[in-house]
Amino acid sequence: MTQLTVLMPVFNAEKHLKEAMDSILSQTFEAFEFLIIDDGSTDHSAAIVQSYKDPRIRFYQNKVNLGLTPTLNKGIKLATTELIARMDADDISYPNRLFKQVEYLQANPDCAFVSSLARVVTEDGQFVRVDRFKSEHFYYNLTFFSWIYHPTVVYRKKAVEEVNMYTVDYSEDYELFWQLSRRHKFYNLPEVLLTYRESAESLHMVTKKAEYDRAHYEQLLRNLRYYAGDNYDLPHSYLECFRHNFEPLLAQRKLGNIISCVKELDYITGCILSKKENINYDAAAIKKAAKYKRDYIISHFTRHLSIFQKAFLILQLIPSKEILKSLRAYLYVSIKN
Structure with a gap:
């Protein structure tokens, strides 16, 4: 059968x-x-x-x-x-x-x-x-x-x-x-x-790259508004960062924008956690996934910052109980390199 x-x-x-x-x-x-x-x-x-x-x-x-x-x-x-x-x-x-x-x-x-x-x-x-x-x-x-x-x-x-x-x-x-x-x-x-x-010649990478990028952008914004409200909006560089394309935000050379972007991610995570009616909702899993994503984004940017910028970024974005641990790790890597 x-x-x-x-x-x-x-x-x-x-x-x-x-x-x-x-x-x-x-x-x-x-x-x-x-x-x-x-x-x-x-x-x-x-x-x-x-x-x-x-x-x-x-x-x-x-x-x-x-x-x-x-x-x-x-x-x-x-x-x-x-x-x-x-x-x-x-x-x-x-x-x-x-x-x-x-x-x-x-x-x-x-x-x-x-x-x-x-x-x-x-x-x-x-x-x-x-x-x-x-x-x-x-x-x-x-x-x-x-x-x-x-x-x-x-x-x-x-x-x-x-x-x-x-x-x-x-x-x-x-x-x-x-x-x-x-x-x-x-x-x-x-x-x-x-x-x-x-x-390397697939539709989404070459032939129709612009169309696929536009579709991803529209879908991402729709998804964020599903959680954060119909009028929610963000700079394009932040949206690209959330998709792990970090170049637009790095090109701005503004540490404040990086910090703001990560804080927006925190806000979105809070919105996702507050919308509990989905059958796939699991608060513990959401928090863990959000931490992995947040840490991945921060770790990428720290590789492109000076030792003082790294320290400032950590002070702004890392919870106080983790600051000393994070500073030791990042300072050690910086001095070693």
Whole structure:
């Protein structure tokens, strides 16, 4: 009995398509349909898919290039199962990925979607990193950006339909995850179940970078206003800092702006803590995630400050009971360097 739909859009993906398909077709969990939609490819992608004879494959071709969002929504409508696993045509799913994610969702019927850690590689497969993000910190950090790798996700069709599926053309996954997280529980499995290929030529990095940056900016501001009020606004450099792009704030060379930015983050954290009605709300986890983010931002800026500026920053931003400890650490590092 088919229990899961693996949804994979394809567009000019001939270089890595076979490896991606093989990683799905060799899963230890076998009760799935493999729904592949070619979005008007002009290379040999369609021929590669058609060369497979596995009966689990359902192949569709868009007559013209519709784009990712319409293609994904088409796939959700075509899916015959309640559970849908996302897959991209240049990534590699580990053999037990689907088994572990289906097992988790079956054991946790109140969870709408589950993701996993990913091993990030370059276009040619060279290792880049593994982000060891803790699932309990996702709720807080989803305010600022998405830690969730889109092709690691398995979600419930009904929950996705409740929020009108994918609704924007850029940063479509972040928007979906945010909307789902307003109504439903979600979880990130603490193990690597997919190799994620980070291409320097991908849409969000080159071809449509301006569009994706604008979408992220609008989503971030909307998220902050959800907690802090409709009229809440911040300088663009502060918003970029919250997304861990520190260059705009550093370029201003104003220590007061850095201090103000961190204090705004504290204010936002307080607003998130005060909005308790979300099903994913966990005050202890929010506080811990906020501390990690705050410490990360401060530590980045201190690397670019003089010893006296570091001391002043610490006095302004570090709780009194931690000041001596922090000063010793930063002064030691400064003198040593």
